[in-house]
Amino acid sequence: MTSIATLGSHCSLQVLKGAKDEGLKTILVCEKKREKLYKRFPFIDELIIVDSFKEVLDQKCQSILEENNAVLIPHGTLVAQMSSEEIESIKTPVFGNKWILRWESDREMKEKLMREAKLPMPKPVTEPSEIEKLVIVKRQGAAGGKGYFMAANEGDYNAKRNQLISEGTISKDETLYIQEYAAGVLAYLTFFYSPLKEELEFFGVDQRHESDIEGLGRIPAEQQMKSDKVPSFNVIGNSPLVLRESLLDEVYKMGENFVEAARRVVKPGMNGPFCIEGVYDENAKFTSFEFSARIVAGSNIYMDGSPYYSLLFNETMSMGKRIAREVKTATESNQLDKITT
Ligand code: ATP
The missing domain is CATH 3.40.50.20 (Rossmann fold)
Incomplete structure (x- = not known):
């Protein structure tokens, strides 16, 4: 067994x-x-x-x-x-697919796969001197938002970077990644692709709550301006979200494009759970800053099933259970090699 x-x-x-x-x-x-x-x-x-x-x-x-x-x-x-x-x-x-996890961890490979999947992305900024609009500065790998900061120009970038170095949050020789800041409603879209059924399922949406960028939003501008603290994007927890139904078609399209792109780029493709992470702007246009090529912690909010999975399954289905169902089906039909690497 x-x-x-x-x-x-x-x-x-x-x-x-x-x-x-x-x-x-x-x-x-x-x-x-x-x-x-x-x-x-x-x-x-x-x-x-x-x-x-x-x-x-x-x-x-x-x-x-x-x-x-x-x-x-x-x-x-x-x-x-x-x-x-x-x-x-x-x-x-x-x-x-354990090979795709490298594409998640390496910022350049990540960008390449996202471009291949035609996901609309915020513009990367190669040098601090080229910062023209508000940017977010990130660390390599899945740092969970810790030590990330926003900067409005090169001077602001240097001041904040130096402050985080002196606080010991980031190291002096760390390569940082700069990207234009995309404003809007956060939405982390989770999917499951089954190579057994050759089908993409949309599981659900969550939002990440990040400290203390969210804490900053709770204090009046007057106090914000007096504070010299660099707010971070350290993830604390997640909460559920449902989308306007009219957005769903586009969501499936993004998921399908991602699965197809992954199949071309890193065999055997994007099998199992994955998440496309981004924001919806005022025109309901999605910009994606990130993907995770495996189960995300945001799925923990749906341990008793998600709204979208209740449309697909006539039983309570968490992402954990969905994964186990796939393993069980593959074991019974002698196809474990199709769903593992
Ligand atoms: P993970 O833990 O998901 O691997 P990560 O370290 O790879 O995270 P991101 O998910 O890229 O980092 O970013 C962390 C957070 O920073 C996001 O949840 C989001 O709130 C914010 N963020 C990242 N990029 C952008 C952007 N371009 N515009 C606006 N907010 C952003």
């Missing part, structure tokens, strides 16, 4: 609960410090206790996963804490 394994963080509870509901064995790779937390949840069958998540690469951990015919579900913590080389060297079958 196949089992489902993941790292203890991000969306692991949802993933393993969904797997248990599908009748699969569940395994959590768990840091010692979190053992007490995860032991509270009876749907976790086995804990592999580690000092650091990198131990997932060790022979000991890999053997346990192999004995259990485990499929490893990648999520944001895996991407944030391991290099692309390390992820690609994992011997346990990884759900979806």
